[in-house]
Amino acid sequence: MDAPLHRIVIVGGGAGGLELATRLGNKLGRRRKAAVTLIDGKRTHLWKPLLHEVAAGSMDQGLNEIDYLAQAYWHGFTYRAGNMTGLDRTRRVVHVAPFIDAEGRQVTPAQEVGYDTLVIAIGSLTNDFGTPGVKEHAIALETADEAARFHARLVNACIRAHVQKEPLRPEQLQQARAATELWKAKPVNAETNTVTIPDAWRESDAKTASVDMKQAVRNIQLILNKNGYDAGSADGLMGAKTKLAIAAFQKDNGMEATGEVDEKLVKKLLEKK
Numbered sequence: 348m349d350a351p352l353h354r355i356v357i358v359g360g361g362a363g364g365l366e367l368a369t370r371l372g373n374k375l376g377r378r379r380k381a382a383v384t385l386i387d388g389k390r391t392h393l394w395k396p397l398l399h400e401v402a403a404g405s406m407d408q409g410l411n412e413i414d415y416l417a418q419a420y421w422h423g424f425t426y427r428a429g430n431m432t433g434l435d436r437t438r439r440v441v442h443v444a445p446f447i448d449a450e451g452r453q454v455t456p457a458q459e460v461g462y463d464t465l466v467i468a469i470g471s472l473t474n475d476f477g478t479p480g481v482k483e484h485a486i487a488l489e490t491a492d493e494a495a496r497f498h499a500r501l502v503n504a505c506i507r508a509h510v511q512k513e514p515l516r517p518e519q520l521q522q523a524r525a526a527t528e529l530w531k532a533k534p535v536n537a538e539t540n541t542v543t544i545p546d547a548w549r550e551s552d553a554k555t556a557s558v559d560m561k562q563a564v565r566n567i568q569l570i571l572n573k574n575g576y577d578a579g580s581a582d583g584l585m586g587a588k589t590k591l592a593i594a595a596f597q598k599d600n601g602m603e604a605t606g607e608v609d610e611k612l613v614k615k616l617l618e619k620k
């Protein structure tokens with residue numbers, strides 16, 4: 348009988364946890380060298396730096412989020428839905444809360460997930476430092492739900508203003524003036540939005556700048572879309588939609604439908620440019 352696989356459990360599928368689960372799944376899970384499990388209270392991941400676009404309404408969330416189940420399927424790990432509520436270090440188990448769907452129905456019961464190696468990557472929460480009024484009036488921009496709530500409030504305010512028949516009341520005018528005067532555009536700091544990966548973090552010596560990779564994925568998306576495969580918006584991100592489009596293209600062109608970018612795929616895509 349085969350020895351049981353080493354169980355790696357990652358709690359939190361955010362920027363850190365999802366990347367780790369994907370890499371470990373590719374490297375160990377697929378080859379059955381370890382059982383990699385990702386636990387998250389949500390069903391999908393949306394990269395936080397995109398939240399302001401959801402809040403502004405300039406981005407379709409569905410096109411850019413990564414579905415944990417699909418990602419797990421493509422990258423050799425298991426996804427368990429539910430929030431971690433506790434940890435028993437002696438028995439090496441994580442306690443996971445029941446997962447309840449949008450209609451309030453239970454999908455999975457409370458469960459225990461055993462581990463040999465545990466990574467907790469549950470991120471952080473906004474701190475209002477007890478500033479009066481913040482909790483009651485401000486919406487944090489930490490999750491896609493909050494971004495969607497902000498967007499709904501923004502649009503509703505605009506519609507309300509649009510249908511208002513009577514002239515602006517003095518307090519409305521005062522509020523609008525104060526808000527406009529407070530807002531000052533700041534120059535864009537390009538460095539803030541550029542990620543420089545230290546050499547020590549790389550798995551190989553290949554020095555592929557993250558910016559170049561993004562451009563490469565963007566080109567792939569453009570060619571796929573041009574050829575009738577729906578890769579979503581050309582945003583340079585390898586989301587679920589892009590992967591499905593790549594897999595469909597690979598299948599139609601006699602390649603193994605991995606949904607991954609490799610040399611064979613790039614060559615074929617360039618022929619169809």
Ligand SMILES: Cc1cc2nc3c(=O)[nH]c(=O)nc-3n(C[C@H](O)[C@H](O)[C@H](O)COP(=O)(O)OP(=O)(O)OC[C@H]3O[C@@H](n4cnc5c(N)ncnc54)[C@H](O)[C@@H]3O)c2cc1C
Nearest residue numbers: 359360361362363364387388395396430431469470488489
């Ligand atoms: C609006 C905004 C813009 C940003 N812009 C940038 C930027 O331009 N550049 C940059 O470098 N950084 C940016 N950041 C910061 C960056 O997003 C974070 O540093 C990064 O997401 C942290 O990664 P993480 O994996 O630690 O946590 P997160 O990405 O926050 O992920 C945490 C995950 O854990 C899950 N989770 C939480 N609690 C539990 C639980 N109990 N059980 C199970 N799962 C749980 C959550 O659902 C989530 O999926 C931005 C952040 C925000 C909010």
